[in-house]
Amino acid sequence: MKRKVALVTGGYTGEAEVSFKSSAFVHSQLDTERYEVYPITISVDSWFHVNDAGIKSLVNKEDFSLVINGHLLTFDIAFIILHGSPGEDGRLQGYFDMIGLPYTSCSALTSALTMNKGYTKAILADIPELFVAKSVLLFETDRETAAQQVQEQLKLPYFVKPNAGGSSIGMTKVKESSELTLALEKAFNAENTGQQVLIEEFVTGREFSQGIFRNSAGELVVLPATEVKTTREFFDFEAKYIPGLTEEITPADLSEEQQARAARILQAIYVRLNCRGMVRVDFFLQQETDHFYFIEINTIPGQTPQSFIPQQVRAFGMKEGDFYAELIEAALKSNN
Template identity: 50%
Template structure:
């Protein structure tokens, strides 16, 4: 090992979520402890994986071994800090590539990343482990299902959402069978698999969970109060929701949310920081898991940075803990 481990901080990505990756990158770059780590920011784009040198020079990553050649110096990385939302950084593709090269990284492994990127497979595995989830149907573009068939199997209102990806793009809340066709068409524009899920009423909580020094830590969680019908793209990125961190909640309820989050983290064999979304249904007295974000947003306004600060850590402490945890997997 060098005096300082050499870290590749990867940002960008191949989907529309790249813009969110770049927002996260600003916060992450400001808060990486450069006295501990030597950091190279790598922009992962379809036209090349690029490093921009301080002198303005552009260098391409050699994909054969994920290295950089700068002024005759070959640079190899000790670990990768994953900051890509969407494909190929959140769906397991890059994780599989790094596994093949034997380079550790700060996110969930390839299998968990791929699984959790598929909303339906995520809730199926969770349900199998005894975690409460909403009833849902999984639809495929090449096997159309009549709206009446869906209406007969699920109670309205329902959410119709693209099965893969994040950021709630293409999602609708549907109150009756009449609006189902239009909502399905909208979701199928984003993905060839669609999830139709019963609406669970209750309070929406979202909780960051990470592993440090062998311990799984749950962050103080957030209550999301959407001003829109639901926590959609507008609510997430254009301030159309109110977020209260830490949530004002009875300790008995808080304990249920924390223990459900801990269980999810273990069942899915998560690594690094993940953010898990729950609806706490008062009538049932149980948290229902909605989804798992394996590369949660890190912009200043994002939920995980708020939770880290509520725990009394600095973001510098937090990113150091994530990188150090990855380096232990070397």
């Protein structure tokens, strides 16, 4: 019998547009012989499914069920492809835990924690071979003294970014002190990011992004890394989603020792944060020291055809549909 999969997408933030593109690609790759897939849109106003005929059915939030053509439809699993809130910050995961529906992503606790970049860095700080840039975490109550705190504790240049944002929204690279106040306001005011701001000293080096997942056999699988080279000041929202601004090299040109070291670090991060399913870790390789510096972890990484994870899955020699099936089957097994 086919598994009934709720492909959950949309969301409450500006990342919803990317979520729809990601979920459409996942939907196109899933094996229809094994899975019945129902896209479910989560928006501030409503949760709903639209069938091929354009008929809209509202989700019953009591049990995440649908009524289609008079028949009650319940799901075996939720495949969460929803970037930002409420899919990436643990809110949906907590809801699914409460109603007993398995899902493909990290737990509610891990998801909520990893949306907070500052807290995540604190937990990962002592992992062997991993380095973290010096940083300052500011809260809404720090607004009036924010610039002074940063200038007293950090050296230029630095990155200013919302502590709980995604897709580099609200992020600025500050090279001169005169740019700081505007950058802080931009980060504090970013929509649905918790009004916390993380400022980090800039690390000079090559930038990489690399996926890791737990397969249906329970094994941790590290995917090939992608090196990011952008014509922008840094890998911002435009660089991520406007073609031609960024060169992405998969697999990245890393030595065998660097590849092995990166794999050890990724596995340690995955275990330390109690991750599930697929995650993606972004990091710098500092030029002077050859040290890997942690940037952030993404627990629901983009899945458009040009996104990092699909690139890495293909470089690994795996079909995207088989990869997504592994995530589904692993989630179902872990729930038993």
